[in-house]
Amino acid sequence: MSRLLPFLGFMLLAGLFGFGIWWNTQHDPREVPSPLINKPAPAFNLPRLDDPTQTVSKASLLGKPYLLNVFASWCVACAEEHPTLMAEGSQLGILLLGYDYKDDPGDAKNWLREHGNPYGEVITDRSGRTAIDFGVYGAPESFLIDAKGVIRYKHIGPLTPEVIAKKLQPAIAALKKETP
């Protein structure tokens, strides 16, 4: 038995090593879980991309759930995500609110013209000041906000058909059950 001990110790370490590798394939170590889940979304009041004289605020959106999708024309992963939003955005059954993050409005408009516009509405945060309140640290990020203005779910990184089917749709269905 005592002879086996070093071997067992080695196997234990090898197992731990393998577990670490497996864990990192399942989890993104860069992903920081938001402390804002199930807390009221921060108040915001931001100009619309199509008409900067008009603003959209948190208060004006109360009453209906919506998906706030942070994107930017300079963001590579957003272009990756975009076809998914184009294909499935209208099937979500809630407002898809585009949040143009630290972007030049002209660039954003060109980008949407080129790639298509999946959004029901687009607001712009040129300074990125409001995004700090949302805890945004890298586009794309998506926040599911309920009718009472509470953040119910957040996805960091591109939305994929898989994420939409497995995480987002169930979360939206749960909201619909609460507020018929």
Added chain:
Amino acid sequence: MRPLLQWLLVAGLTFAGIAHSQAIEPLPFKNHAEEVRFQHLTGQLRCLVCQNESLADSNAELARDLRLDVFQQMQHGKSDAQIKQYLVARYSDFVLYDPPLKPDTWLLWFGPLLILFGGAVVVAVAIRKRNRDGVSVEAPPIDNGDDW
């Protein structure tokens, strides 16, 4: 002639100042103590984009915005603890390089002690077994291959 020269000199210095400020992005500190406090505070905060860099070191766009935010909060008389609380509320404890002691982090803080304790138990058991078996350290047990 002289006024023109003076004007040119002033203009030149002004533009040089602007070019310089764009290059190194200085914050208008009131005094050295404030700058030291700022550097100390941002050195304790983690940049969310380049996660192995502090807010003070990082060149990421978001880090720049957050540095400005921290600076403005300092101008408004917020304490270090208040500023940290503000960032933790948005970005979770992850922004702190020094994790706070709370039930969630007990394993992190006391895990090493636990492992040390486990090792001590193993050693104690092994020594006891040797003493009971009456084997001295100088003379290891004769291996007859029974344990295979």
